[in-house]
Amino acid sequence: MTDLVPVSVQNDDLVSTLTHAHGLGPVADDWQAAQVWLDAIATRGRKNSAETVATYGYHLDKVRWFCENVHPVTPSRWTMQDVDAFCKYLADVPEDAICARDPLTGAFASRHDPGYSPFRKQPAISSQADIKRFVHAMFRAWRDMGYIHINPMALHGAGTMRKINPERAVSIDLYDMVFEAMDAEEKRTFTARQLAARDRFILIALRELGLRASELIKASMSAFYKLSDPQDKRTYWVMRIGEETSKGRKERKLPVPKVVMAALGVYREAFGMAAEPSLVEKVSLILSVKTDRTKAHASGRVIKDVESRRFFQAWLPVATRHGLYHIVKGRLEKAAKILDEIGEPERAAHLRRASTHWLRHTFAKAALLTGQDVRTVAAWLGHSDLATTMIYTEQEALDLIRASNDSRPDFLAAE
Structure with missing residues (x-):
């Protein structure tokens, strides 16, 4: 008996699906079939965090946009030639396919605005590989469930795994330059002072705690709490990275440096809060200077004016990695312009290439260079494999150097 698969027939306003034997259940089109797969991934267990599912959702948006705007063939009907076209x-x-931005605020167009695209910039080679692996995995799952006969990417492979580039880090002097640019900036308005305090905390937290962007964005103020050590009788601030926000769903509890707590206190006070957070606070850690117009008073009445919403701390959160990325890149760009002005274009170019994740790399390299044990750094970063942390070191080369010196002294070129 021949297995049958769904055949989608698409007209201008009509989508009809002939539903036959497959394991995805009743789905109207490929996009619902993809969503069934994503929902299944979310329930697999600890290795599949909400962040992974969200990232897959971003990749799916790109595939759908490509099918609806560039190449009108739905994924279940793709052949190798269609895969080649997508790659x-x-x-x-094209430049005109990059998402439009507001010329004043720099904000990207939302999904239903003119000029929207899921492509916010030209995908880097590593990002292209991520997207291809996503599509390959989706096709493989569809084939296993009988939704399609073959995986049209079978001969392409799943793409090269993303590799950490330890050189993507910001040196201490460049890092300080970013803060110098912030200090030199005029802050005449209440909002400008808020933004400066918040952005300083973001940059310090990323650099000093080694956080992923998603871990910072999804944290609440109550992630910071006090922990007493019975051994030295002292109380320390700790930041909890919950399994619901961390990659791989592995909870971490990080001791917080003084500089981070100091920056957090200034930032909170700028937003009308006490300097120290409490365990009962549910407000997001990273706040927007915009207020929530739907916020209600304890009486149940909506708070209508901005000043009152500020008084009641009705701040909206910065809810996406893209939002955080835009904040960090904006601060790096201002410092890069100063470097251009003083005749240091190479350092300016390096700073412009930096991103939120570069600050995590900066933390890793600095921690290892100052002699911290690699296992401690791995635990701090949330690496399940020590080999990932070792990428930030030169340990392999050093081992070869020492072995060579033991067997053949003075053989190697050295100073």
Whole structure:
């Protein structure tokens, strides 16, 4: 008996699906089939965090946009030639396909606005590989469930795994330059002072705690709490990275440096809060200077004016990694412009390439260079494999150097 698969027939306003034997259940089209798969991934267990599912959702948006705006063939009907067309498009996304931005605020167009696209910039080679692996995995799951006969990416492979580039880090002097640029900036308004305090905390937290962008964005103020050590009788501040926000769903509890707590206190006070957070606070850690117009008073009445919403701390959160990325890149760009002005274009270019994740790399390299044990650094970063942490070191080369010196002294070029 021949297995049958769904055949989607698409007209201008009509989508009809012939539902046959497959394991995805009743789905109207490929996008619902993809969502069934994503829902299944979310329930697999600890290795699949909400962040992973969200990232897959971003990749799916790109595939759908490509099918609806560039190449009108739905994924279940793709052949190798369609896969090639998609890969070529990823490698050279046209400028007019990059998401539009507000010229004043720099905010990207939302999904239903004119000029929207899920492509916010030309995907880097590593990002292209991530997207291809996602599509390959989706096709493999569809094939296993009988939704399609073959995986059209079977001969392409799943793409090269993303590798950490330890050189993507910001040196201490460049890091300090970012703060110098912030200090030199005029802060005449209440909002400008809020933004300066918040952004300083963001940069310090990323650099000093080694956080992923998603871990910072999804944290609440109550992530910071006090922990007493019965051995030395002292009380320390700790930041909890919950399993619901961390990659791999592995909870971490990080001791907080003084500089982070100092920056957090200034930031909180700028937003009308006490300097120290409490365990009962549910407000997001990273706040927008915009207020929530739907916020209600204890009486149940909506708070209508901005000043009152500020008084009651009705701040909206910065809820996405893209939002955090935009904040960090904006601060790096201002410092880069100063470097251009003083005749240091190479350092300016390096700073412009930096991103939120570069600050995590900066933490890792600095921690290892100052002699911290690699296992401690791995636990701090949330690495399940020590080999990942070792990438930030030169240990392999050092082992070879020492072995060579033991067997053949003075053989190696050295100073």
